[in-house]
Amino acid sequence: MKLKNKGRKIYKTKEKNYYGKSPAGKFFSALLSILLIGGIGFIGYSVAGPMINYTRKQGDEEPQESETTVPEEISTETQTENSDVSTVYENKDKIYKAFFLSEYDMSSTESIKTAIERIPQEQGIEYIEVPLKLKNGKLTYESSVQEIIDSDIVQPEITLQEIARTIRKEGYTPSAHISVFADSTIPKIYPQYSYMIAETLYAWQDKNADLWASPFSSGYNDYLTFIADEISGAGFKKIICSDLSFPEFTDRDIQEINDERLESESRYTYLADTANALYETITSNNSDMLIEVSASDVISGKSEILKPTFINADTIVVDINLDEISRGVDTGNTVYEFEGTVSENVIKMLELAKEELSDFNIAVRISGGSNNTSDILTAKDDIKEKGYVSFVLG
Numbered sequence: 001m002k003l004k005n006k007g008r009k010i011y012k013t014k015e016k017n018y019y020g021k022s023p024a025g026k027f028f029s030a031l032l033s034i035l036l037i038g039g040i041g042f043i044g045y046s047v048a049g050p051m052i053n054y055t056r057k058q059g060d061e062e063p064q065e066s067e068t069t070v071p072e073e074i075s076t077e078t079q080t081e082n083s084d085v086s087t088v089y090e091n092k093d094k095i096y097k098a099f100f101l102s103e104y105d106m107s108s109t110e111s112i113k114t115a116i117e118r119i120p121q122e123q124g125i126e127y128i129e130v131p132l133k134l135k136n137g138k139l140t141y142e143s144s145v146q147e148i149i150d151s152d153i154v155q156p157e158i159t160l161q162e163i164a165r166t167i168r169k170e171g172y173t174p175s176a177h178i179s180v181f182a183d184s185t186i187p188k189i190y191p192q193y194s195y196m197i198a199e200t201l202y203a204w205q206d207k208n209a210d211l212w213a214s215p216f217s218s219g220y221n222d223y224l225t226f227i228a229d230e231i232s233g234a235g236f237k238k239i240i241c242s243d244l245s246f247p248e249f250t251d252r253d254i255q256e257i258n259d260e261r262l263e264s265e266s267r268y269t270y271l272a273d274t275a276n277a278l279y280e281t282i283t284s285n286n287s288d289m290l291i292e293v294s295a296s297d298v299i300s301g302k303s304e305i306l307k308p309t310f311i312n313a314d315t316i317v318v319d320i321n322l323d324e325i326s327r328g329v330d331t332g333n334t335v336y337e338f339e340g341t342v343s344e345n346v347i348k349m350l351e352l353a354k355e356e357l358s359d360f361n362i363a364v365r366i367s368g369g370s371n372n373t374s375d376i377l378t379a380k381d382d383i384k385e386k387g388y389v390s391f392v393l394g
Contacts, residue, residue, distance in 0.1 A: 095389055096127065096175075097391055099394055100365070100367070101128060106158070116170045123393075130167075131176075132231055133183075134179060137186055137187075141163060142157060163234075173238075175236055175238035176240065177240045180213075180243045181213045183220075188211065193213050195257050197256050198256065204257055221274055239289050244291060244293075245297070245302070245303070268310070276311060289313045291305060291317070293317070293318055295350075299356070300329065300330070316363070321368050323370050326338060336348075341375070342379045346366060347383060380393065
């Protein structure tokens with residue numbers, strides 16, 4: 001979020017002299033004042049002028065008063081000479097430099113350690129972000145949540161404490177990634193946690209025959225809160241929440257579900273309520289919550305969660321999936337093509353999404369499996385020159 005401190009203006013008032021004087025007295029008083037002011041000004045300039053010239057280095061410009069001051073807790077990317085880079089202000093506490101592990105790295109502590117050893121060195125990476133609740137709803141760790149224990153879902157043998165401990169031993173800070181509503185696992189056990197087809201006991205399915213959890217379900221929201229509590233309570237300092245969204249409903253889908261809340265212009269408030277409940281749980285365990293959104297969804301106007309007046313979380317991870325945007329992004333009115341280098345495509349996407357993201361701290365996630373590491377690292381360095389210092393690789 002860009003911050004600007006205009007400083008505090010100090011207003012001075014002139015004091016009037018109410019002592020009576022004769023006309024002659026007033027004249028001589030005024031003359032004496034003029035002579036004194038002129039003498040002091042001459043002496044001051046005679047002394048101060050040479051001192052200023054002596055202390056000023058050759059080639060320095062005349063000093064100018066600045067109306068903008070930056071607090072110490074705000075760091076900036078310095079704008080270089082002859083550069084069109086706009087300065088982006090970043091709160092030091094909000095800077096996030098992470099490497100994202102895949103779900104295939106989560107089978108054991110040894111596989112996590114092996115994955116960490118492959119991370120490029122000297123890139124300033126501080127956090128290891130691990131997927132703990134996948135896009136299909138499955139967990140990659142052994143949970144104590146009752147909904148999971150009562151189900152027939154195969155439990156992973158690795159615990160949250162073991163994951164966090166392994167990451168710390170490798171010199172990094174553990175962070176977690178959870179998919180919120182893109183969950184087709186729990187609704188199979190509890191259909192009422194999903195969107196229900198009107199006047200039936202059947203859960204609605206999308207075009208891929210996948211179930212989605214519903215923000216209208218208090219039971220599912222409780223389940224999410226339990227998940228967030230045990231993850232943040234296990235020492236994961238950043239919790240990144242993705243898929244805080246509705247699925248793409250067709251007109252026929254809305255008719256089948258027949259829930260007037262889906263057609264309401266304020267339906268995003270249900271997403272915000274879930275996000276804020278997660279925020280309260282996560283921060284109560286001294287962890288930070290970040291919200292991840294798809295860059296393609298942002299420029300297409302599909303990221304309903306981006307309402308800064310309704311959500312407490314102020315840091316957005318914008319995911320630029322290079323494989324996804326290589327096919328172009330259709331916003332409904334315009335089709336954007338991305339045929340440049342990785343850096344050019346990432347920067348173009350950030351420019352397109354800039355206005356929608358202007359009220360938040362931003363971390364840029366560069367994802368997609370078909371690009372080589374050197375291209376992604378180059379893109380990371382290039383966006384830093386544009387002021388984006390927080391990033392997630394992978």
